[in-house]
Structure formats: structure tokens, C-alpha cells
Amino acid sequence: MSDLTIYNTLSRQKEKFEPINPPYVGLYCCGPTVYSDVHLGNTRTFISFDLVYRYLKFLGYKVRYVRNITDAGHLTNEAGEGKNRMEDQAKLEKLEPMEIVQKYTVGFHEVCRLFNLLPPTIEPTATGHIVEQIEMTQKLIDNGVAYASNGSVYFDVNAYNAKGNNYGKLSGRNIDELIAGYRDLDGQDEKRNPIDFALWKKASPEHIMQWNSPWGSGFPGWHLECSVMSTKYLGKQFDIHAGGMDLKFPHHECEIAQNVGACGNEPVRYWMHTNMLNFNGQKMSKSLGNSILPMQFITGEHPLLDKPYSAMTVRFLFMQSHYSSELDITIKGLQDAEKGLRKLMNAAKYLAELKFDTAASDEQQDKLIQELCNECKTVMDDDFNAPKLLATLYELATQINIYYNDGKKVSNISKATFNQLQTTYNGYLFDVLGLSDEAAAGNNEALDKVMQLVIDIRKQSRETKDWTTSDKIRDALKNAGIEIKDSKDGTTYEIG
């Protein structure tokens, strides 16, 4: 079906993509924890896998894309009193935990919409799968790789490895070294081994989010929900599991152990990890407190920003670097992205205006266009190389511009090649990269009519060489944030 290759974190190399059950593809992405606003690094990951989802669909696969919402309490301090993130935040804001969940879920969806993310086909919640999580915990106990201790249940890493498994293989960790690193941590007395991790955690009475279980009242451990939901909706083995690099250990490592422990087989064929996002050279993270929220880019309301940047500008900036590379956001980079995006969108507009004109086909030109079109697929097949795709689209844009400037007609390539140019350029720009033309979309009819009038008046004054009036209109509009663009074919405007 395709020549797609994917860099698999598990094997540390690019592998040919072969779905288990083509044309169906199962894709799982670790979703947000909805106890605060989704931050931009998070958004980068979701945009990266939106690209993966879009391209798989573009290739004709039938994709089930599962991205969870983590709305159950996660431990913040497993060894200590067992604090619950949802609960902590609830006390601060004096809200019910599910109110917080609702608030930030709505906010997350709003960000997804702005950044033009396609919705996943299933968006399951952790609290909606408590029963299944209890079941998997029980199964792990039955299979001899988990044990109950003082109302909690832990995964038994040693027992798991004794069965011939290798906890740590995804992230390249060595168990002995890990244990050495835990030596100083306290409160490990419930565990047989410091690297054992919680599947089910006993809740103290003041916990608001807790459920009954065979081990008493409590709540699920950090890593269990993803194992449960991926298995439930994608099967015991599925194609692609995605997430940020920092989830490799321990989260994804634990997921593998839970799945293998419960189901007896390797759960994931291809593990994909996105790299981290920096701002001005520094890692953007919740813990460092330097994160800019996606909405703040759009409103421009942040001391580190000079002005608002549209969601599409940010998305374009992300697409300019490979998902597996670190990405450093700077003001200069945002400004560059804004211009680069506009260039591609202009070419798309020009392309729509081109008329095919039968004439002698120039074999070389025909071949050039065809090769550039084919290259779009070739580069995307190479581990979703969006930056290289953009480079190819720019080359196509140059060809489109040349036609546009040559009387808006295409006369030196075949009709078939012209059709290929149109479907390729639009298909990759809009459908695969998920970019859209915000300037065109923002217009409304009333404003358009007013602007037509203003442009007409200015045109009249220009014809009578009344430069004072024409320049006054131009400057006043500029002050209002509207830019006048004169060209051979007339005057247009753009809201800046």
C-alpha cells in the first residue's frame, strides 16, 4: 500500500511500516491530563501525531486514532501520602474535581480546533474505564507479576523479568542502575522492590476521587489507563503508539510491562516519540514555569511575545522541523514562519486562478513538475519528513508563481500533469500538513463591501493624481491594521 518507513524507538531504527491488519491501522497517543491548561509542548506532540494521522489517512488507510483524556487522580508522590493531583487543584480553586476536568477538557478541545487538529476517532477517559483497570490489575496479580500490599497493588518488576522479559528495553534502562538510584528515596516499605510501580493506590479518606476495588477504596496508578484503553479499543497488539520523549521512561516502559504481563504479548509494533520544545533555548515545561499557553500565542498576551501569532503560524513553525528534533521557538522564528506560510498560501490562491491552455507540452518542464509532485510522497514516506515536504512545496510554489506571472496560464505541461500539480499541492498543503488560509477565512461580507468602497475612492484619487488623499487612506487603514496591496490586477487588502 505504501513505502512508508517509521523510526521505531524500540528498535532504534527506521522500519518499513506494515500494518497488522491492512488497510486498518491502530494509532494510540497519550493525551493530556486535564488538571490545568494544555501547554504548547503538549500541543506540539498532538500536532505531530495529527500529521501522522492525516498522512496515514491520505495514503488510504482506515485509521482508528485513540487519544485519551486523563481525568483520574494521578499520584504526585507515590512514596508519600499519596496525593492526588485533581484533588490538590480542587482545593486550591474550591471546585469539584470533575468541574476542573470539564473546564480543562473544554479548553483543550478549543485549542485543538484552533490548531486544526482532526479529532481522534475515540477519545476515552480514565474515569470511564475504572472497571477495566481493576480487571487488568487483577489479571496481573493472577499472572504472578503483581501483588497487593496494604490496600495498594504494585507491579512486580523482578517477577516480570524472571519470566524472560526485559523491563527497561524501550528506554535503554538498566534495572540495577535504576535501583541504585532509588536508594535514598523513602517510603518504599510497601514495595518488594523500589522500581515496582503502583497499579492501584489505596486512598486516604479525604480523597475525593476514589473507587471501590477488591483491595479496598482507592484509585488507579499512573500508567494503567493507557494499557487498558489501548487494549480495549485497538486490541492486544496494535500498530503505532505515540507520545512525548519524556514519557518513554517510566510511563511507556510501564505500559509495555503491564500489557505483556496481562496479555502475554508485545503490545505495540511501532513506538514513536516526539522531541521537546524550547523557548529561547530553554526547555518549556510546567516545572520550569516558563511555558506559554497556546492561547497566549494567539492573543499575544505574554511578556515574552512581541505580538499575537496565529495558530497556523505556530503549526507551520512546528512543521518546519522534524518531530524527532528539538524545536526552539524564538520571536524571529515566528516572524519567519508567518512570512513563509503566507508565501505558500499565496501560491495556493494563484494555483486556483491558473487556466490550462492547450499548447505544446515541454517535456522537461512536464517532467520537473511530475518529479516535484512525486517527491512530496517520497519525503513523507521517509518517517513523515514535513520539513522536506515544505521544501518541495516551495519549489512547486515557485513554478506556480511563474505561471501566474505569465498571464495566469499553463501551456507547457500536459493536462494530466497540471491536474497532478493541483491535487498534489492542495492535498499536501491543506490535507496532510493541516494548514489553512486564515487571512481568507477571516473576512466578512459587510467589511468586504466597505473595503471595496474605500478602495474605489482611493483608486479615483490616484487616477486624478490626488496623492494626498490616496496616501491618507492607505496610512489610516494601516493604522487600523489593514494593509493595502496594489498590484497590476487591482488592489486587495489584508487584515494584519
Next chain:
RNA sequence: GGUCGGUUGGCCGAGAGGCUAGGCAAAGCUCUGCAAAAGCUUCUACGGCAGUUCGAAUCUGCCACCGACCUCCA
């Protein structure tokens, strides 16, 4: 300390033994009342030192920086 990654032109960023991405900036040009916008053209870089090779930014070794992860995190 352990594990993994990185160092590419003024800036950003792909690539990965010979075919010298692309964007932004800059310069020149076209258009133009001026300007802006738009477009065309030009601009041969890969941390240092050795080595392998006919040939290295790309492979190997050493060194120097930078960063990520190692029970908050995408």
C-alpha cells in the same frame, strides 16, 4: 554518575560517503506616482584534531562544547 541525542551558511532548519534541500534576512531586478505587497535571480555552510576512502558535512577514533531523560511533564 548512567543512558541517549545534538553541534550545518547572518538566522532557522532538512539531509546523511560523490548528484552542493528549503525558508527568513541581504543584494540585484520586475511591477509602481511614492511606498508597501507580490514575484524572479544571486548568495556553496556542515564544532576541533586524526584516520578509513579515488572521494567525508555524511563512516571510525579521540577531544571540546550543548541538551534531554534517570518515579511532575508531551
